[in-house]
Amino acid sequence: MEKILIVGCKNTMDDVCIGCSRCMVAFNRREGAFERYKDVDAELIGILNCGGCPGVSIITRLIQVKLWNTPLNEQPTKIHIGPCLADHCQYYDDVVTKIQVKAGIEVVEGTHSYMPPKVFA
Ligand code: SF4
DSSP, X not given: OEEXXXXXXXXXXXXXXXXXXXXXXXXXXXXXXXXXXTTSOEEEEEEEEOOSTTOTTHHHHHHHHHHHXXXXXXOOSEEEEOHHHHXXXXXXXXXXXXXXXXXXXXXXXXXXXXXXXXXXX
16 A cells, blocks of 8 residues: 655645645546556555745654654655645755655655646637
8 A cells, every 4th residue: 555645835835726636636536646556555645845945844844744643553655746846946956855865765756737838828
């Protein structure tokens, strides 16, 4: 069973990108970067923001996820980086490198792919 934790941009999540619903819809439909789970059991267990610019608290927040979920016997097996972070974060290299180095599980860039290609066309 794969357990998915999404990490996204604090400036965007549930504010610019309302309800983080596109990530959840994509997961439920196994679309976008979640297509890889089409034929495997997978659950979404968390949507975590980076902690805010410049992303210095991301590892502490991952540790908090671990502590918070330990009594539930739930831990992520994959981390997905949301497009709010992957496509727009000016600290992308620092934030994602830290996650890759410290998480100890696979880090996958991407979640949904529902961004409109053009604003007015
Ligand atoms: S560090 Fe990057 S992902 Fe986090 S709030 Fe700032 S711009 Fe968004």
